[in-house]
Amino acid sequence: MQALTKQKVTCNIGLVLYSTNPILEESIMSLEHAILGFLNQRPYSGYDLKKIFDTSIRHFWPADQSQIYRTLSRMTKLGWVNNQVIKQESRPDRKEYSITSEGKDEFRRWLTTPLPPEENRSADMIQVFFASELTDEEALEIFERAQVNIKMGLAHYAQISRDPKQYSQYTHSPRDFFFWMLTLDVGVNMLESNLNFIEQVINKIRNGEVPSA
Secondary structure (H helix, E strand, C coil): CECCCCCCCCCCCHHHCCCCCHHHHCCCCCHHHHHHHHHCCCCEEHHHHHHHHHHHHCCCCCCCHHHHHHHHHHHHHHCCEEEEEECCCCCCCEEEEEECHHHHHHHHHHHCCCCCCCCCCCHHHHHHHCHHHCCHHHHHHHHHHHHHHHHHHHHHHHCECCCHHHHCCCCCCHHHHHHHHHHHHHHHHHHHHHHHHHHHHHHHHHCCCCCCC
């Protein structure tokens, strides 16, 4: 079983899928705040932050190594984090980052700020909207592709470990683990709901319940 996530799960069919829109998300959350959240627990190096991103929140907020280092640099200038170089005999020196009191205040401010409703834009939904131009067989393929992708997403989530021991490197708090698993539950529940809806649509098309041209 793998840790919370190793890859971002995406599917098709716009509003009926569990995916993320990085352009829209940028307005309601920043990488800075995700990093502040982890540093609020304990100090990390940039390398270790990348590891915890990949094993915890990547299914809804991925970040590459260069993004993390650039963001840490900005956060240092803002006074939200500071760093110290730790000498290591057998390996290169390690730069470890810790949150400052200003960083704690900013993280708390963001965490308690109501977020604006998310908008939705989807090329897939444009295809569905104009699917009357297609034959029933062609329209069916749109939804069957989505069905396959969602099942793949559910299969991926099923491989994610729910064993607290798998995350002991990052937290020993049952409260942390409870909320971490909620993010997985959200993904599973949304995919299952989406799958149920799409299979209803597939059955309607197969049963000839779609009005003719």
